[in-house]
Every structure is written in C-alpha cells, then in structure tokens.
Amino acid sequence: MSIIGRRGLGTMAEEISKASVRAEVGAEAATAAATTTKKSKSRWMWPSVLRWIPTSTEHIIASEQRLLSFVRTPYVQEQVNVGSGPPGSKIKWFRSTSNDPRFINTLTFSSKVGSPTLVMVHGYGESQGFFFRNFDALVSHFRVIAIDQLGWGGSSRPDFTCKSTEETEAWFIDSFEAWRKAKNLSNFILLGHSFGGYVAAKYALKHPEHVKHLILVGPAGFTADLDMSERLMQFRATWKGAILNHLWESNFTPQKLVRGLGPWGPNLVHRYTSARFGVYSTGDTLNEEESRLLTDYIYHTLAAKASGELCLKYIFSFGAFARKPLLHCASEWKVPTTFIYGFEDWMSYQGAQEARKNMKVPCEIVRAGHFVFIDNPNGFHSAVFYACRRFVSADPDNEPLPEGLTSA
Numbered sequence: 222m223s224i225i226g227r228r229g230l231g232t233m234a235e236e237i238s239k240a241s242v243r244a245e246v247g248a249e250a251a252t253a254a255a256t257t258t259k260k261s262k263s264r265w266m267w268p269s270v271l272r273w274i275p276t277s278t279e280h281i282i283a284s285e286q287r288l289l290s291f292v293r294t295p296y297v298q299e300q301v302n303v304g305s306g307p308p309g310s311k312i313k314w315f316r317s318t319s320n321d322p323r324f325i326n327t328l329t330f331s332s333k334v335g336s337p338t339l340v341m342v343h344g345y346g347e348s349q350g351f352f353f354r355n356f357d358a359l360v361s362h363f364r365v366i367a368i369d370q371l372g373w374g375g376s377s378r379p380d381f382t383c384k385s386t387e388e389t390e391a392w393f394i395d396s397f398e399a400w401r402k403a404k405n406l407s408n409f410i411l412l413g414h415s416f417g418g419y420v421a422a423k424y425a426l427k428h429p430e431h432v433k434h435l436i437l438v439g440p441a442g443f444t445a446d447l448d449m450s451e452r453l454m455q456f457r458a459t460w461k462g463a464i465l466n467h468l469w470e471s472n473f474t475p476q477k478l479v480r481g482l483g484p485w486g487p488n489l490v491h492r493y494t495s496a497r498f499g500v501y502s503t504g505d506t507l508n509e510e511e512s513r514l515l516t517d518y519i520y521h522t523l524a525a526k527a528s529g530e531l532c533l534k535y536i537f538s539f540g541a542f543a544r545k546p547l548l549h550c551a552s553e554w555k556v557p558t559t560f561i562y563g564f565e566d567w568m569s570y571q572g573a574q575e576a577r578k579n580m581k582v583p584c585e586i587v588r589a590g591h592f593v594f595i596d597n598p599n600g601f602h603s604a605v606f607y608a609c610r611r612f613v614s615a616d617p618d619n620e621p622l623p624e625g626l627t628s629a
Contacts, residue, residue, distance in 0.1 A: 273483040276524045281348075281375045282326075284518040288350045291511065294360045295331045300324035303371065303399035314371065314396060316382040325368050325400045326375035330356055332364040337410060337433075337612045339363035339605075342397075344415030345441070346475065346530065348374030348522045351414075353515075355594050358602040362613045363410070370420065371396040372529020374522050381531040386544050389535040393420045394427055401431060410609055412436040414594065415568065419536065422547050422558075429555035436608050438561045438593065438601075442536070442543040443572030453540055469539040474530045479523045490520040498595060505597060548572055551579035559608035560586040561601070562629070563593045570629050586629040587622075600625050 282298075289296070302322045306314050314323050328349055339359060343349055349367035359365050369376040370393055383389040397420065401407075411432045413421030418440025425432045449457075456462040479486040494516040498507045507515065537543055558580070562570040570586055577584045585608065593601035603623035611617040622628060 274480055274486070274524050275484060276521045278375065278525065280521045281518075281525060284514070284521045285326075285348070285350045285375060288353050288514045288518045289328075289356075290514075291353055292330075292356045294357050296356070297329045299327050299329070300375075301327050301400050301403050303396050303403060314377075314379045314392065317379045319379075323371060323377035323379055323396070325371060325377070325396065327369075327400070327404070328356075328365075328367045330360045330365040332360045336360075336362065336364045337609065338406060338408075339365050339410045339412060339609075340406070341365065341367040342370065342411070342413040342417035342421050343367075343373070344413075344417045344439075345533070346523065347414070347417075348518070350374070350515075350518050350522075352594060354598040355601060358598065359605065362606060362609070366404070366406075368397075368400065370417070370529055372532075378526040378528035381528050383532070383535060386535045389532045390420075390423055390545075392532065393529075394424050397424055398428060401428075407431045408433050410434045410436065410612070412438065412605070413440065414438040416441050416532075416536070418442070419543070419547065422550075425556045426550055426553055432556045434609060434612070435556045435558040436561065436605060437558065437573075439563065439566045439568040440547070440560065440573075441541060441568060442545075442547045443576060444548070444569065445542050445544075445546040448572070449540060449542060457539065466539040470534055472531055472534045474527070474533055476523045476527060476530050479520070480527075486524055487516075487520045490523065491516045494519060505595075505599075507595075546572075548576050551576040552581065554580045554582050554584075557583040558585075559604075560584070561593060561604045561608070562586070562588050563597070564588055566593075574629065588627045588629055589625070 286298075301324060303314075303325055304322055305317070305320050326349070341349065341352055343351055348369045352367055356365055356367070372378050372381060372392070381392075383392055407430075409432065411421045411425060411434070413419070413436075415438070418437040419442035421435060422437060422440065422442070425435050457466060479489060482489055494512060498512060498515065535544070554576075560570065560573040562568065562573070570588065573584075573586050577586065587604045587607065589597060589600040589604040593604065604626055606613060607620065607623055607626065610620040614620050
C-alpha cells in the first residue's frame with residue numbers, strides 16, 4: 222500500500238490553494254497566495270474538512286478536553302518544557318536538527334493536600350485520555366498526574382530518528398526524567414500500561430531513587446522470541462507471516478494505515494472503537510457518547526505526525542516480543558512492584574511470575590477482570606488501591622484482597 226508522505230500532502234494542499242484562488246480572484250492573487258503558502262509550509266491553512274488528514278495538534282487538545290468532560294474532578298492541563306535533548310548530550314530529541322524545546326502534555330488533578338502522587342503513563346498507540354474513566358476514583362486517594370509520552374498525544378512530536386533499542390529506550394526514559402525535573406517530583410508512585418509499563422519499568426531501573434512503588438498494568442516486554450508459541454512460529458514461516466514480519470521490520474505502523482486512508486481514516490477508527498469497546502468488550506461497555514468522543518480522540522492522536530510510534534521495531538520483534546526483555550533485568554529491580562493483569566489480557570502474567578522469582582524486592586501479581594481500566598474500571602481502581610495500601614490504608618498489613626480480584 223502506498224502512503225502519501227508529508228511532502229505529498231503539502232504539495233496537494235498547495236495545488237488546491239492555487240486553483241481556488243485563480244478561480245476567484247485571478248492570477249495576480251494566485252501568485253501572492255502561493256508565496257504565502259511557501260512561507261508557511263508547516264502550517265495548515267485549510268479547514269479540516271478539506272484536508273487529506275483532517276487533524277492537527279489543536280484537534281488533539283480539543284478532542285482531549287471533550288473526552289475529559291466526563292471527569293468531574295477539576296484539573297490543570299499544561300505543556301511541560303523538557304528542553305531539546307538529554308542534559309549534557311549532543312543528541313537532541315533525537316538527532317533533531319532543531320534546538321527548539323519540546324513539550325510533554327500533562328494533566329494534574331485536584332486532590333487532598335498530602336495525598337501520595339500517582340503518575341500515569343499510557344501504552345502504545347494510546348494517550349492520557351484513555352484513563353478518563355479512572356481519574357475521578359483515583360483522586361480520592363492520590364494526587365494524580367497523567368502524561369502523553371514524548372511523540373504521542375498532545376505532546377511534541379519530534380522527528381524520530383533513533384537507530385537502536387538503546388537510543389529508543391533513552392528517547393522515552395530521558396524525556397520522562399526531564400519532565401520529572403521540570404515538575405520537581407520525587408518519591409512518587411509510577412503506573413504504566415502495556416508499552417507504558419515497559420517504559421515505567423526501565424525508568425525505575427535507571428532512577429529507582431524517585432519511585433517508591435511501581436504498578437505495571439498488563440506490561441509489555443517480559444517475553445522474548447524464545448517464548449514464542451509453536452503456533453506463532455508456524456505462522457511466521459508462512460508467506461503471510463513473512464509479509465507481516467517484513468512490514469514490521471519496515472516500521473509499518475497501524476497509524477500509517479489510518480493516515481493513508483486520509484478522510485476515510487475516522488471511519489476505520491470508529492469501526493475499531495465500536496468493536497473493541499462495544500461488541501467485543503467483556504466488561505463495562507462504553508455508552509454512546511463515551512464511544513463517540515473516545516473515537517474522535519483516538520483518531521486525532523493516531524493520525525497526527527508520526528513520532529513516538531516509530532519505536533515499535535526497535536523495542537519489539539514481530540509478535541511483540543521484547544528485544545531486551547524485562548525478565549532479564551529482574552535481579553536488578555530496586556522498587557517494590559505490583560503487576561495488574563486482566564483475566565483476558567493478551568499480555569501473559571506468567572512472564573511476571575518468572576520475573577518475580579529473581580526479584581529482591583516485594584512483588585505482587587493481581588488479576589482484575591478484563592482490559593481493566595476501561596472494561597472494568599471498578600476492578601482496576603480496587604487493584605490500584607490494594608497495590609498502594611501501605612500509602613493509603615490505616616491498617617495495610619490486614620487489608621484483604623478486594624472482592625473480584627485474585628492473586629497469582
């Protein structure tokens with residue numbers, strides 16, 4: 222499938238602009254308009270309905286605000302400056318030729334004075350708005366801060382030019398550390414979902430002094446190619462598997478498909494959202510308005526400029542097997558950890574069980590229903606409160622495992 226690049230989109234918009242102006246005000250005005258267009262190539266001048274990819278950073282923030290209209294707790298949205306690259310490094314975010322500062326989109330929710338701080342990190346292809354069903358419940362016990370990782374959501378989207386697993390991990394870990402310094406945070410609870418769990422775990426390995434508890438929700442990265450099932454191995458040996466593996470190694474992401482479909486992209490996302498959080502949901506399904514606003518939000522975050530999404534092939538091999546599995550780092554763990562998995566989670570909790578055998582810090586594995594924070598928000602909240610009971614309970618040693626949860 223051919224994908225229209227940014228340069229192609231700019232050329233298309235320029236040609237449409239020229240034709241329109243000539244039709245209305247003649248050749249002289251067309252020349253002036255072309256000059257204006259040339260001077261502002263990086264800016265979209267057309268209404269979104271006329272764009273091939275009808276989105277922008279403004280659309281992302283606006284759709285986020287609409288989705289968060291379901292949240293009753295007051296919050297502050299800010300763009301936190303994380304500079305142009307890792308402190309002391311000649312590598313900008315990352316090999317960028319620009320010295321412009323980058324920003325991480327951040328939500329901070331009102332809470333009781335003295336509440337422990339809970340920082341929430343989203344997964345691959347997601348953004349902080351995915352936690353919209355959780356914020357109100359969590360602020361009853363925590364000062365909640367949620368972020369869009371660099372290159373995703375409403376955060377800056379630098380050109381992604383990392384060339385290795387090490388550089389790619391540093392992109393996320395170092396930008397998160399720059400964000401932490403800018404926010405002057407320490408001694409916080411760090412929660413990461415899926416790929417965000419991988420980033421959170423890698424961050425806690427590098428900077429354990431700032432994290433007092435780690436919560437990994439269906440984390441990616443605990444399995445390697447050696448753990449591949451026989452069925453998947455057989456599939457990879459087929460021509461279909463070979464094609465998909467080639468696309469993976471070529472960094473063909475799901476977001477590229479959404480962009481390639483242009484104005485038909487929103488319909489594809491709508492069908493996915495309706496199926497994933499509707500027909501195929503096994504828990505607390507979204508109502509019609511929630512589904513509509515989540516769909517709109519997902520589309521704008523997926524269709525925006527490619528950046529953080531391009532980490533995929535450097536962190537995982539085909540089938541989402543980690544190139545540097547967290548299982549291999551288990552003996553280096555320095556932060557008490559709770560794993561939360563859904564009963565129907567596609568991330569296997571058995572990788573966490575194997576890791577726990579080599580950990581020298583307290584570790585629990587809790588199973589809490591389904592794709593927990595959207596499908597089963599109440600179970601997710603109970604699991605988080607239980608994980609943090611020594612920070613929020615008056616008698617943590619005698620706190621029972623909440624109803625509906627099981628320990629693995």
